[in-house]
Amino acid sequence: MSGHSHAEGVLPHEPEKATLEGRNKVLGFWLFLGGETVLFGTLFSVFIALRDQVNGGPTANELFSLPVVAAATLILLTSSLTSVFAIQAMHRNQTKATVNWLVVTVLLGLAFLGLEIYEFVEYAHHGHTFAASAFSTSFYSLVGFHGGHVAFGILWISLLIWQVLRRGITLHTAPKVYVAGLYWHFIDVVWVFIFSVVYLMGKVG
């Protein structure tokens, strides 16, 4: 299935695309992200439809604190940048740098999650719980789903860090890292929409 011939020790420039399996993984993942786009798109539509149904509870404007959310956004955007650096290092066949940048990405992701958990706990104290209203259910579903994706990404990238440390950058590990990078960018893009549609529009009304 994979007819790869290479001189020992020298990886092609884009190792993730040098094998059929690698190309399959990359294309397959882009398609998967297409499906995820529909998924998040549907969640966004539901949120937009229900955003004003607060059932007597606090509204978006009352709840959201833009500084916290802005900080979270900055952290996540930066983590996307560091994941780009990781891929660039991978393309330059620099194992150490790849791992380091991936570690930073994971740490930033953890910080983002930590902020989000803190934020949700604050909201709960103000009566904005999952079961409080249609608005709150759709809020937690959308933003929580995204957070779940971040958590999964953190777990995934951690596993990949371990693999790259053990086996280095190979024709087998490269597609995995590349695809994880795509995933990380995707959840970053979704966050940009969440920030705009949920938080900014919520504050501005």
Add this chain to the structure above:
Amino acid sequence: MLLSACGRADLSPLNPQGEVAKEQLNIMKISISIMTLVVVVVFTLAIYVVIRYRRRPGNDGIPVQVEGNHKLEIIWTVIPLILLVILGVPTVQTVFGQAKDYSKDEDAILVNVTAHQYWWKFEYPQEGIVTAQELVVPKNSTIVIEAKTADVLHSFWVPALAGKIDTNPAGNINRMYIKTPDKTGIFLGKCAELCGPAHALMDFKVKVVDEESYANWISAMKAPAKLPEDPAIAEVFEKKCLSCHAVGDKGVPVYPDLTGIGDRETVAGILVNTDNPKYKHEGTVYDNLYRWIKNPQEVKPGNLMPTVELTEEELQGIARYLADYKLHYESEELRNNDATSDKEER
């Protein structure tokens, strides 16, 4: 034979009596004519091809391989498009026509329909009256229906008069109109959205009457309640029935209004008040009331009326009282014209 194939005049969309249903049948006729043409063309081609080009013994060669034919392909793209325009234009016109809001019309009669598991409440806001299961309306009128549900989705459908409208919960109230025909009659209504086990049993009636009868009915509905004559029965009735139901100005208007239940076509929408053994679900009004009150769950599984604890005497007394609770609103004209409470084919 052909007419019976079109179904009952009080039930069938193919035998419409109301103006809206007639417009809808018109669209059906246009679409079916066009589609019959398509089907005939396709079937003719298919039958021809299958007979003419079947493999015959001795004729075993490879036929000429044809890639396509631009002219043909254009023809069978353009012609269907034209056919669709022929159907599309009246469709769009009728869609907008039937979305017209008559509620501000002076002469329109407003009815608020609330669907329940498994009965229909009809409220006439202009008159301040409430009834159940039977929508009494005058002929030659525009009835504006605003429909919603009190629980799950149902759908309000009187096939002989108009298409259906779903009943959604309060935030999504729907509106439709019925233009009653120029003659009196009783039309069958059905629930057309799965709503639970008794979905099949949630029938109702639309009773189109003459102006005089309608006026009589309105006054009769506004009249003070007529309670059972026997004080013992009256007491039981007030205690055990009027805690959920209402008659006239007495009782609680949460469950079906019982005013005038004695002259309705059915009990509970599904036990037909007739002695013509046609529906396998009929009986006299008294028998039906008795059967229903004795064990509502047996008649409509899953409905919300419990088995009320009554002695045999009380049960008979209440059934008798309700069977006799007639409003006598029918004018002479109506009584002469109208079929009896049996649904004869027209």
Add this chain to the structure above:
Amino acid sequence: MAHGSHAVKRYKGILDWLTTVDHKKIGILYLLAGGFFFLIGGLEAILIRIQLWKPMNDFVSPDTFNELITMHGTTMIFLGVMPVIFGLMNCIVPLQIGARDVAFPFVNALGFWTFFFGGLLLNISWLTGHVPDAGWTSYVPLASTTFSNGPGVDYYVLGLQISGIGSLLGGINFLVTIINMRAPGMSFMRMPMFTWATFVTSLLILLAFPALTVGLVALMFDRLFGGNFFDPSAGGNIMLWEHIFWIFGHPEVYILILPAFGIISEVVTTFSRKRLFGYSSMVFATVLIGFLGFMVWAHHMFTSGLGPVANALFSIATMLIAVPTGIKVFNWLFTMWGGSIKFTSPMLFAIGFIPTFVMGGVTGVMLAAAPADYQYHDSYFVVGHFHYTIVGGLVSGLFAGVHYWWPKIFGRKLNETLGKLTFWFFIIGFHLTFFVQHFLGLTGMQRRIYTYLDGMGFNEMNLISTIGAITMGVGVIFFLINVIVTSAKPRTATNDPWEDGRTLEWAISSPAPEYNFAQLPLIRGYDCYWKEKMEGNREMQPAEPLGPIHMPSPSILPFIMSVGLFIAGFGFIYHQHIVAAAGLAVTLICMMLRSVIEDHGYHIEPEEIQAKGVKA
């Protein structure tokens, strides 16, 4: 260049089937499981028709009836016909494009097992007595906990959710396979129609299923965790469910029918000995149908109160789909025109398909006219329409495909006499069952009613419909007999048992060897095998030298992952959150193992290939 030495993992017997990642075996598993669920759905249908054969019947209770209609629809669509479609796609598409497997063999197996365990979960509800009964469309508020209190609807939600994962994975797999793994010379416009159909269908699956996922998650959250998506008292909106369900639900029916269209193109061309008339328009029409399929969902909601603008737009959009569909029908008829038609079982089913599907399509255009739909909606007219398209259409197409490709899959041709008996009983029974239902609807009979009063004018037609259903059942029994009888025969099918094969799968042995192609073939045109045959070549020309063939290793992980989801499903249904978490943990751990353990497969060496001892 060999990769070190791997102990070649080859399992035997049941373990082989539980661990296989071979698309041909997975295809057979899909056919078997789909066939099994189809029989269950068929039994449910017979019970429904027995209840309805006469007025005021009490064969089943109203509750049981609602369970039967819910399970019949859900099982038939998701667990009956879709898996058979996936089965044929799996068995055939890689062979049609000259690939040795699909792009992601492991994910392929995972797709099968999740489908299977999701279906098992849903149907186990019968054994627990908590069966979903809110219809296959599961509208809220009926499906909310307020009105459907027990676990029944939760079986629907979790069973479908798990099963749906399988469909999504399958869709992505076929897309990548078709885009990346076509043999040299197989351009897109040289692909067979069944492969094109698979391609467009897979795109529809990718874009439609996530909407269902969200809908099911929302319903699950409302039912299990106090969510308020659909609870009007807390600001929720029931219309959201309708929109989300149908944004999935409408493309779903095109997901069902497009593969059947592909099959008909294959069967009609083969048994007319003629190339497909208007191939490029057929491709274009397929793509257009797929695209338009996303634009029409609200025609299921004409009576919900969307307003005249929406109703008018969706009417027109829905009518438009008739145009590319018509193009296809005429192209099939003109393929047969001037051809040499042989009436084998597959061809009978294909010829039966064409007029039957046209009738279904025609009632579809009738339904598209919104004002008329105000009468038809939720009546037996709709039931007639969709059974004409799904059963008269899709299932006929599947019977055609199954009879056609049976020798390629199993090495034996199904018996022709039994095939013809299947056909005639099925098609006659089908028309008896469903033609009258249009008139039941047109004369005022609503759908989903467990009984009807006498004297309504419905009696005779319901009786005829029930007799038809039993006749169809007889047809299916003939098919089962055929399968059993054929399985006892020796595997004597040649590579091209119909002798008029046009597409690549007929160039290799029946069944195909484990690796499909000893050497990837060079594709020199459309209908590539026919082209070679017409030029006097018995075989395809190779596009590469003979060399070691890389094969993916079998794995038990897909099976275990699906069991994990199955357990989690039970946990959620019965509010046992520890069980749910444990099930999910099993699945997650397997995913982690899959990521971390590197298994690079094994090789089949040229000597083995040349010894021709390497069979599936």
